Amino acid sequence: MMNLPIYFLVRTKKELELTISPLTFVNTNYILSKLKSAKEARVILRKFKMLVELLRLDDKNTELALNVENFPNFEDGLQLFCYRKSNRNHYHT
Secondary structure, eight states, X not given: OOOHHHHHHHHHTTSOOOEEOHXXXXXXXXXXXXXXXXXXXXXXXXXXXXXXXXXXXXXXXXXXXHTOTTSXXXXXXXXXXXXXXXXXXXXXX
């Protein structure tokens, strides 16, 4: 895992971009809400949001994910189509 101060330097210089689907952000909120108070969870999410850019989830991505039958599950499909539409170089789930 990358050292966070180094990550901030790399991110500030625009050498690295981390993007996530909105689902990842929502799932993170759900997990945090089980472990922390609502206030603490928001503080953590605000910091997390400074590190990442959320990809766009729209009607087209949702339709595509709903209609791909060879995908393991709907959530993976949503993430894949968010990524494809973003024209990013790498995709990890």
